[in-house]
Amino acid sequence: MAEDYVIEMLHITKEFPGIKANDDITLQLKRGEIHALLGENGAGKSTLMSVLFGLYQAEEGIIKKDGKEVAIKDPNDANRLGIGMVHQHFKLVECFTVLDNIILGVEDTKHGFLQKDEARKKVLALSEKYGLRVDPDALVSDISVGMQQRVEILKMLYRDNEILIFDEPTAVLTPQEIDELMEIMKGFKEEGKSILFITHKLAEIMAVSDRCTVLRKGKYMGTVDIASTTQEELSKMMVGRDVKLTADKKPCEAGDTILSVKDLVIPSRTHSNNAVKGVSFDVHAGEIVCVAGIEGNGQTELVYGITGLEKVTGGSVYLKGKDITHAPIRERSKDGMSHIPEDRHKHGLVLDYTLEQNLVLQRYWEDEFQRGGVIRADKVRKYAYDLIDRFDVRSGQGAVTVARSMSGGNQQKAIIAREIDKQPDLLVAVQPTRGLDVGAIEYIHGQLIKERDQGRAVLLVSLELDEVMNLSDRILVMYEGEIVGEFDPKQTTVEELGLYMAGAKRQDGKEARVS
Amino acid sequence: MKVKKPLAENQMFISVLASVISIIAGLLFGSVLLFILNPSKAGIGMGAMLTTGFSSLDQFGKVLYQSAPLMLCGLSVGFAFKTGMFNIGATGQYTIGAFCALYGAIALQLPWWVCLLLSLIGGAVWGIFPGLFKALFNVNEVITSIMFNWIGMYLVNLLLANMPVMLASAWGASNSDRTAALAQANPGAVIPKGGLDKLFGNSSWINISVFVAIIVAIICWFILEKTTFGYELKACGYNKEASRYAGISANRNIVFSMIIAGALSGLGGGLYYLAGTIQYVLEKKTLAMGFNGIPVALLANSNPIGTIFSSLFISYIQVGGSAMQPNFSSESTDIIIAVIIYLAAFALLMKGVITGLLKKSMKNKDDKEAKA
Numbered sequence A: 001m002a003e004d005y006v007i008e009m010l011h012i013t014k015e016f017p018g019i020k021a022n023d024d025i026t027l028q029l030k031r032g033e034i035h036a037l038l039g040e041n042g043a044g045k046s047t048l049m050s051v052l053f054g055l056y057q058a059e060e061g062i063i064k065k066d067g068k069e070v071a072i073k074d075p076n077d078a079n080r081l082g083i084g085m086v087h088q089h090f091k092l093v094e095c096f097t098v099l100d101n102i103i104l105g106v107e108d109t110k111h112g113f114l115q116k117d118e119a120r121k122k123v124l125a126l127s128e129k130y131g132l133r134v135d136p137d138a139l140v141s142d143i144s145v146g147m148q149q150r151v152e153i154l155k156m157l158y159r160d161n162e163i164l165i166f167d168e169p170t171a172v173l174t175p176q177e178i179d180e181l182m183e184i185m186k187g188f189k190e191e192g193k194s195i196l197f198i199t200h201k202l203a204e205i206m207a208v209s210d211r212c213t214v215l216r217k218g219k220y221m222g223t224v225d226i227a228s229t230t231q232e233e234l235s236k237m238m239v240g241r242d243v244k245l246t247a248d249k250k251p252c253e254a255g256d257t258i259l260s261v262k263d264l265v266i267p268s269r270t271h272s273n274n275a276v277k278g279v280s281f282d283v284h285a286g287e288i289v290c291v292a293g294i295e296g297n298g299q300t301e302l303v304y305g306i307t308g309l310e311k312v313t314g315g316s317v318y319l320k321g322k323d324i325t326h327a328p329i330r331e332r333s334k335d336g337m338s339h340i341p342e343d344r345h346k347h348g349l350v351l352d353y354t355l356e357q358n359l360v361l362q363r364y365w366e367d368e369f370q371r372g373g374v375i376r377a378d379k380v381r382k383y384a385y386d387l388i389d390r391f392d393v394r395s396g397q398g399a400v401t402v403a404r405s406m407s408g409g410n411q412q413k414a415i416i417a418r419e420i421d422k423q424p425d426l427l428v429a430v431q432p433t434r435g436l437d438v439g440a441i442e443y444i445h446g447q448l449i450k451e452r453d454q455g456r457a458v459l460l461v462s463l464e465l466d467e468v469m470n471l472s473d474r475i476l477v478m479y480e481g482e483i484v485g486e487f488d489p490k491q492t493t494v495e496e497l498g499l500y501m502a503g504a505k506r507q508d509g510k511e512a513r514v515s
Numbered sequence B: 001m002k003v004k005k006p007l008a009e010n011q012m013f014i015s016v017l018a019s020v021i022s023i024i025a026g027l028l029f030g031s032v033l034l035f036i037l038n039p040s041k042a043g044i045g046m047g048a049m050l051t052t053g054f055s056s057l058d059q060f061g062k063v064l065y066q067s068a069p070l071m072l073c074g075l076s077v078g079f080a081f082k083t084g085m086f087n088i089g090a091t092g093q094y095t096i097g098a099f100c101a102l103y104g105a106i107a108l109q110l111p112w113w114v115c116l117l118l119s120l121i122g123g124a125v126w127g128i129f130p131g132l133f134k135a136l137f138n139v140n141e142v143i144t145s146i147m148f149n150w151i152g153m154y155l156v157n158l159l160l161a162n163m164p165v166m167l168a169s170a171w172g173a174s175n176s177d178r179t180a181a182l183a184q185a186n187p188g189a190v191i192p193k194g195g196l197d198k199l200f201g202n203s204s205w206i207n208i209s210v211f212v213a214i215i216v217a218i219i220c221w222f223i224l225e226k227t228t229f230g231y232e233l234k235a236c237g238y239n240k241e242a243s244r245y246a247g248i249s250a251n252r253n254i255v256f257s258m259i260i261a262g263a264l265s266g267l268g269g270g271l272y273y274l275a276g277t278i279q280y281v282l283e284k285k286t287l288a289m290g291f292n293g294i295p296v297a298l299l300a301n302s303n304p305i306g307t308i309f310s311s312l313f314i315s316y317i318q319v320g321g322s323a324m325q326p327n328f329s330s331e332s333t334d335i336i337i338a339v340i341i342y343l344a345a346f347a348l349l350m351k352g353v354i355t356g357l358l359k360k361s362m363k364n365k366d367d368k369e370a371k372a
């Protein structure tokens, strides 16, 4: 008997200037399955999904829905066929409310006026049914990424989509939110919806999906049943070699104090309380200190305060003994601070600049790259290709690729290359491996450890406990703007950290909040 | 063997083609409008619009002469735009620039190049204000520049009205509603013709101003594309947060970019009024030249080199438009010019369409070849 496929993408080829993003790829989605799509950064996953969603037109190949060939020219066509997509970088209107975003494009009107009551009822019912908590009247610009993603999912459900595409939904979520999302996806599956799921986290694939299709450099590598495979096998299939999933490192030899933070207070942008309430800690040369915590407990603001993106209202910050509490950002950078920012599109890149222009964003003013105010284009080009080679940044047109057209993971690699190559004394890295494939994570972790071994101080902020346990020499847990515990990763467990992160325990003797 | 780039990927080719198609569409639509307004004279009107600029060397000289201030106002708007700001104040800066140039020429009896410098400084000063207000108090530059347009215009009228020496009446003419003709007041302040008048059949319009403007355009291009200063300005324009993260002072750049934008418009005013063919008339409306900088910049996608061509084009149809006058009112020629410019600005939209069409036709060809 023939298989029951809802969607078949047969021999899809899609080219961009300088690169075949998809080269003869076939993907068959069974009705009611969760089908994972795995591949290195730039392998062509987002492109393939955008073809299915009608954002791009394939040069070759056909798409079948329920066995019949269909033409998907734009997202409206996709929508009519019941296909919905949550994009890698969300596509919401920031200054609209949640409800307005959900109904955008399919609004009900009466005599030309918006009718939102029905819509509100439907949205609330959906949100209830699937446990997708949202506040319909909040502005998108004010809500957390987790909630933004729930809005994107509700958008698909509101349109009664049956085929759901999730492009790296977990990259921006906290571990708790990831668990919730996995449950929600399983719920969809039980209802008979079919799901295409892109992620770089193999454990997630093993946990929820039925089958997995693997791409490598735009080519189809095969489709496997999850029940009969392992994480190691998957990563080998995707990268083409064995990948070490844990980093090994020498014991830490902490040296002089590089960063010293004393009683730091930083106001919050979203509420009237302070986001950081009198935090103190040191980071020494040759150690990786990790700030762990659930998103929204002040880690972002703490980093903004240290790096100068946000004004500090109390306390002080010292870099190599020098008071930099109120120093301009450029001065901190010259004094030896590098910063891999949390939000790569907001801070990390000028998306309309080329890759090479972005690679010198922190150094264009140095004598190496300019003379008398005129940029030395040849030096910039040479430097860019050096970084591109060393950090394996893949793109269609090399140094002159516009950053906007690069795949998410390769954008991240470009930022990391730029910040590490500055050879800083202090590297502040926020979620550095967000959106990277396992091979790239292995490499970046190796680089961070190498930095440490060369006597640099690394302050790592990560939501992923695996990464925290793997890399750090010391762990600080942050809860509601305060540091509630300090741990040696060798003498603690993920479970214990979890208790501190949730505010159920704290070390300084103060009464823990009963939750 | 060198592989030729497929046409569909040749950005330069597509941009030029898109502009040409949009311009033709604009002209066609313009003819339809002419026909509706005055059917019997439509043919003559359109003929005048299309051919006047090339009809005589004198008229062509006028096209070049008018394109210089247009080019500078376009550069001004485009330059600010690259830094993420909308300089709708070009006309105010232009007016102040014109005044400073004329003051230097008539009241101070300075040579032309010093007067041009004065116009540049005057425009720059007028550009500082919106820049400072934005940088210090985050006041939207559109609001401040519109206010400074009116302040500039009335200020100049007020100053002129109180400076009898500046007016034509002080130099042997009868009218006191305009500034003195430079031929009488100070022939040394007239921008030299550099022998071009010989080439252009003794055209009274032509002088070296268009070359000055082209050199300025090239300098703008160089600043924006080749210098660290331009790199910073554009970074601020594209992504303010990221440039802050990179330690670039956005406020400093906002002010600098508005100073430069103001200086460009101001110089435009100087070039226009120091030609000696035009006198500044005291009127209660802002000058159109500065506003025309906006379509010039849009048409060129804010690219300084593109601005050279877009200003020549707009100047050409403006000269053509004024030749339609007896048959068509100046209002209706304005409408037609606006329609043409408006459609020409669709070039960006056309770009996408052309790329799509080229790709499709290439694919069809490939398919046919594959079948054969």
Ligand SMILES: Nc1ncnc2c1ncn2[C@@H]1O[C@H](COP(=O)(O)OP(=O)(O)OP(=O)(O)O)[C@@H](O)[C@H]1O
Pocket: A016, A017, A019, A021, A039, A040, A041, A042, A043, A044, A045, A046, A047, A048, A088, A394, A395, A396, A405, A406, A407, A408, A409, A410, A435
């Ligand atoms: N709009 C575009 N224009 C030009 N090139 C593009 C465009 N979109 C993607 N590419 C190129 O196509 C390739 C595949 O990109 P894609 O975004 O599909 O990768 P991906 O598998 O989703 O990677 P990641 O895991 O990093 O998100 C990349 O090399 C990218 O540079």
Ligand SMILES: [Mg+2]
Pocket: A045, A046, A047, A088, A167, A407, A408, A409
């Ligand atoms: Mg992707």
